[in-house]
Amino acid sequence: MQELYDRAFARLDRVSVKRQEFAQCWAKYISVHPWDIDVRNVDPCTLEILAVMREPAPVELALIFSEWLAALRASLDNAIYALASSTTGQNPPPQAERIQYPICSTPAEFKSQAKRLVMLPVQIIEALEKSQPYQSPWGPESNLTWWVNELARKDRHRALHVGLGRVDEHRIRVAPPSGVTIQFDETVEPYSHIERELVVGRFTASRPLRPWEITADLTGVAIAPEIQAWAGFRLDGRRQSLQDRMVYTEIFTRNHLENIALMGGCVPAGGFRTFDPVEPEGGA
Numbered sequence: 001m002q003e004l005y006d007r008a009f010a011r012l013d014r015v016s017v018k019r020q021e022f023a024q025c026w027a028k029y030i031s032v033h034p035w036d037i038d039v040r041n042v043d044p045c046t047l048e049i050l051a052v053m054r055e056p057a058p059v060e061l062a063l064i065f066s067e068w069l070a071a072l073r074a075s076l077d078n079a080i081y082a083l084a085s086s087t088t089g090q091n092p093p094p095q096a097e098r099i100q101y102p103i104c105s106t107p108a109e110f111k112s113q114a115k116r117l118v119m120l121p122v123q124i125i126e127a128l129e130k131s132q133p134y135q136s137p138w139g140p141e142s143n144l145t146w147w148v149n150e151l152a153r154k155d156r157h158r159a160l161h162v163g164l165g166r167v168d169e170h171r172i173r174v175a176p177p178s179g180v181t182i183q184f185d186e187t188v189e190p191y192s193h194i195e196r197e198l199v200v201g202r203f204t205a206s207r208p209l210r211p212w213e214i215t216a217d218l219t220g221v222a223i224a225p226e227i228q229a230w231a232g233f234r235l236d237g238r239r240q241s242l243q244d245r246m247v248y249t250e251i252f253t254r255n256h257l258e259n260i261a262l263m264g265g266c267v268p269a270g271g272f273r274t275f276d277p278v279e280p281e282g283g284a
Contacts, residue, residue: 004082044208049201057163076101103149171220
C-alpha cells in the first residue's frame, strides 16, 4: 500500500507550488499600485489618512488559493484512505466511499465522523481524536487544520475566497504647513485588512487645515496579501501574516500525514521531516 501513501504526499507537495503561484500573482497585482492614499477632514482640526482600494484583487488570486486549499484537504483524505487500505489489507477498503479525514470542533462531532472509519482499529481512532482541533487549549479556531476544513468547505459550497490587502508595516510621515503642530491619535489600529478603505492614521492640528495643505509620505506602509475569511485568525493570541499561516499549515498537514503513515507502518518518500518516529521494541 506504499503507493497510496506516496500519492497522498505527492498531492501535499503540490501545495508549496500553489503558494509560490499565489505570491507571484500578488506581486503582479501590487505592481500596478492598486491603492491610493486619501487625506480627509473629520473636523476642521482633525484629519484622517486612508488607504483606499482602487482596483480589487484579481479572481486568479482566489482561484490559486482555492487550489491550495483543495490540495491540502485532499491530501488528508488520501492519507486516511491509504491507512484504511493498509490496515484492512484491501484496496479499495470496506466502505471506501465513506472514508474522510475527520476535522472536528467538538467531541460529539468527532463521534459522528468516526462512524465513517469503522474499518480502523480503536487505537487509531483514539490517536486521530487526540489531534482534533477541539483539543486546542485556545479553541478550535486557533487550530490551522480547522481552518483548512472550514475554508475549503466554504470554497466548495459557497464562493471563492476574496483576496485583500493588509497593512503589514506602518510608518507614516506627515509634513504640515510651517508653524502648525500635529498630534497623532495613538488609538488608531492600522494593522488590519483593507475592505475598500482603511484608516491608517489620524491626527489633530493646532489650527484648522484642509487636506491639500498636508503632505503625507506613506512609503513606510507595506501592504501584504490577506484572505478576507481568514483575516481574523490569531495563533496564541498573536497576529500572523498570511504567508506564515500558509507555511505553518503545510507543515502541520505534513505532520498529520507522517503520523498516519507511521500508524500504517509506512515511511514517506524523503523520510519523516516533522518528527523522529520512535523505534518499536525489538528494533524493526
